[in-house]
Amino acid sequence: MPKYTNDMVAGYILYFTSKCTIEAMHVHASDKDLTEIGSAKLFVYDNGDTKIERWGTVNESDMKKIQKYVKNNYMQMYEKWSNYSDNGFYSKR
Secondary structure (H helix, E strand, C coil): CCECCCCCECCEEEECCHHHHHCCCEEEEECCCCCCCCCEEEEEECCCCEEEEECCCCCHHHHHHHHHHHHHHHHHHHHHHHCCCCCCCECCC
C-alpha cells in the first residue's frame, strides 16, 4: 500500500492501493490502523484541487488540512501515483 508521505496529515495517513490505480488519481485518508471503513477518498484535479468522494470519519477541520496538504504537494504525490498507474488526474468538473 503506497503512502504519499511518511508523515501523518491532521492525524491521517494518505495512501492509495494497487486496486485504486484503475481510477483517476485520488487519495485515501485513514487513521493509523488503516481502516477502510472510516477512510476518506478525495479525487485530485490537475491543479491540486480535490473532489471529496467520501468523508469517512474525517471531520471538516481535518479535511481542510488534508485538502491544503494535497494542494501544496499534489505534483510530488502524482509522481508516486504515476509509478503505479497510467491514469492521470481526475477530470470531471
